[in-house]
Amino acid sequence: MSAFRRGLRFTALAACAMLAVPAAALRAQQANADGVSLRASLSADTVFVGQQITYTLSVRIPTAVRQRLRRNPEFVPPEPRAMLAYDLPLARAGEPGDEYETHTFRRALFALTPGRYALSQARLSYALPQSNSFFSREDDRTLRADGVSFVAVEPPLRGRPADWAGAVGQWQATLRAEPAESRVGDPFVLVLRLEGTGNATLLPRPALSIPWADVVAQDERVLLDSTPALFGGTKEFRWLVTPREAGQQTVAAMGYPTFDPARGGYMRVMTTPVSVTVRPGTLATLPTRPGAAAAEDAAMTIEPSLRGATPLRLPFGTLLTWLALLAPLPWTWWRFARGRRRRAAGPAAVDPSPRALLDRTLRERTGLQLASFTSPGALTEALRLEGVTPETASAVESLRDDCDRATFAAPVTPAGLRELQARASAMLAKVDAEARRRATLLLIVATAFAGCASQPFARDAVDAFQTGAQAYMRGEYSAAREAFALASARAPRDPAAWANLGTAAWQARDTVTAVVGWQRALRLDPTSTELRSRLARVSAPQHQRAARVWPLPPLPLLALGLLGWLGGWAWLAGLARRQRRSRWPALVLLPSALCIFAAAYIDRSLAGADAVVIAERSPLRSLPALGADPGAVPMTGEIARVVERRGVWLRLELDGGRSGWFPAERTRSLARD
Structure with missing residues (x-):
């Protein structure tokens, strides 16, 4: 019983010792028979974004082991990711004669965004000789410390000043x-x-x-x-x-x-x-009123009135998209489905009847059946709806009547049969040449593009525009800028409102708003040479990379491409229906497809979804953090392309190979509404 009590007491003492020693240090000490330990720890488990958290690695080496080392141990700390890290001075503890020598490595870490951050294992490598001989071989030893993690949270919203921009400390x-x-x-x-x-x-x-x-x-x-x-x-x-x-x-x-x-x-x-x-x-100071520069003011005229909303988007996703996608179906039907049906049915018997010849051929070429038009004038009217001229339609109906009399009234001689067949061939050739559905195709295209027509603007936009024009004429450019800003917000698809906003802002010495106004107006009216000349006044380049505006509106190019695309497939369907082949339709389809893709590319460029204007000078950063290494400083009013978005940071690309992270709050978007 006494032996059992002593064992129970020893077990309790061991359990208390395990609770008193941190788990990481305990595992490290137990994993190494030399008595060398490696322990990793953090100063806290939760910190605020931008607050310091200290990562500490403690290396504890027995003095006897330290004296046996022939070279210094190799220490590899974990590599922090998505954090700023700064090494603090090393600390050493231990006096001569102490049993252990302790080295402490410290690193200050700063989280840039909220979330959980993990640090991988640290590694300590050293070598001990197998014996006391100088030429003894060495045994390599490796010790690893457990990985640690912490959580970074945003500073509280309660009590946060409106102008606080992220300063912590x-x-x-x-x-x-x-x-x-x-x-x-x-x-x-x-x-x-x-x-x-x-x-x-x-x-x-x-x-x-x-x-x-x-x-x-x-x-x-x-x-x-x-x-x-x-x-x-x-x-x-x-x-x-x-x-x-x-x-x-x-x-x-x-x-x-x-x-x-x-x-x-x-x-x-x-x-x-x-x-x-x-x-x-x-030195003379700059004039506070732009009226002192009379020559410049005379050149900076404004639009007298709103133009009305211009087409903002290409009609993709509407009826035209389905028309373009379904255009090859008639050709596919006549080229493959009808061919398989005819092969399955076998060769048709030759019918010498002129009426049967006229009925079969007319049905193949126009889709009309003679049996459906028995009343006088019905066949003529149906052919006219198919685009056939009145003379040809009347001649076809007269030929149908002659064929009926030759078939049912009296026997026809071989010469008369050949004459009717010749008349039928001539009439069918005229029908094939005249039966074009151009009107239907043009009506469909015109109806689809009617959805892109200009829309009337709101009354409050007109009032704001007139207020801005009156203020501009009085020389009150700041008030004119505010009025034109309201007009452009109420009529975002009117180039006149944006152009006047840019002109008033330029006269009020607001370069950023001037660039935004002129750029948006030019993207709504790409052919305007006046807007291009005004953008040339800006010091920042306005004709390169993201700032480039192609001088070609996309809608006419799209209309030309869609007309050629639909017409080319209709041509192919007509040839397949008559069992003919030609390479000419391909010469129409290829340029039409190129026009459609070019219109889509120009429209995407004019949309400006990934273009921003630099509103405040600030250096580009290598990482999305204010403490990252600075780079080139873009000019105010310069236009950049957004490559990536991460929180309140934008990764920008500018001309000259410049790129880096930039605060989103210091930019103005050019994306159209």
Whole structure:
């Protein structure tokens, strides 16, 4: 009984020891007989997006084993994916004479998007000699630490400021001017410095507007500090400020919203106001009213009235699509189905009767049966509906009557039979040449395209357009821009509304809205040379890659292609019905198909579904994160093509081989409504 109690007590103590030691470390120690252990851990299991989480790897090596090592162990940490990672300084613990020597590897991780993140196993490799001899062989040992994972969540919506753009951490802000004295027209540099704890590379640039000066964003400078356990650093945002008014001017205090993970709430870091002495300058300032540039205003005229909605989409998905797809069916029927039926029925007996000859041939060529038209004039009317001229239709009915008299009234001589057969052949040749269903085909195409006709515009669009035109004539370009924006929203398919919006925005010094208005107007009216000349005023290129607008409307090209396509298959069906073959219809079908595909390509290009306008200057990033490596800086008003969308980020392609991730909030879409 005492032995049983001692065993039970030993088991309980072992269980308590297992609960006290982390599982990863316990498995690592048990897996290695040398006493070397490798343990992986995270500072937390749940963090906010942009908040630091520390990944720690502890290597514990017995002193006796460390003295036997002939070379340093090889350590391979896991590779983080979809995260920003920064290595922190290595830490070593242990004094001479201690039983163990501990090395700690730390890495600061920052999640860019919400979700679960997993880190794979870490590996430690080392070699021990088999004996004390210097020439002894070595045994390679490998130790692995368990993988770990954590969850990143978005900062809470409650209490979130409207201008918060993703800044996370504890920061302090200062504002300074370099230099603090300037002249009108001479720029100076305004610097906003943020310093504190967090990832400084992820801090976004705040918006800045100074009423007495022009502001242009400049470069950003980042200095990281990875010495402490908590990652920190500084970031400076620079603006080039050009004063327009002389005097003692003041840059108002700036507030920078951040999210503090330690407090779990938002806060606004405030700066102090900055005073700048602006002396009168010798350079002339830019006119505040575009009326000073009379020559330019004279060239920038506006549309007098709305034009009406233009066709916005090709009629694919409507009746024309089915007509184009079903066009080969008549040819298929006459070419294969009727041929198999005739082969199955065997050769038909030759009927010398002229009436039977006329009936069979007329039925094959027009689908009409003589037995269905017994009353006088009925056959003539039916043939006229098939496109036959009145003279030919009357002659065919007269021939039918002569054949009936020759068949039923009196026997016909061989010479008379040959004469009737010759008349029948001549009449049938005329019927075959005249019986074309052009009117029906044109009616179908015209009916289908009628669905793409212009639609009347709303009354509020007319009122807004007139208000904008009156404001423009008075020189109130900002008010005209707002009115034309309302008119274009009410009549999104009217090129005049978009063209006037672009012109008013250009006069109001709003380059981005001007590019959007002119580009959308040009995509609705691709043949306009006036719009192309106005886009040429913009510094950013407007004729390359995504900005290119083909000077050809797609609807006429589509109409030509569909007419040729339907006509070509109708021609083939007529030849198959008469058991004839020709290569000429193929020469019609091939260009028609090319016209249809060209119209579809041009329509997709004009739609602008993947085209955006750069609204604010910002560098392209290598990854969808503000802290990623910066690249080229697109020009304001430049048009880029969207390759991929990921949350609030767009992967853009521009001319010159430039590509990268760009914030979606700093772009304007060209996709038509």
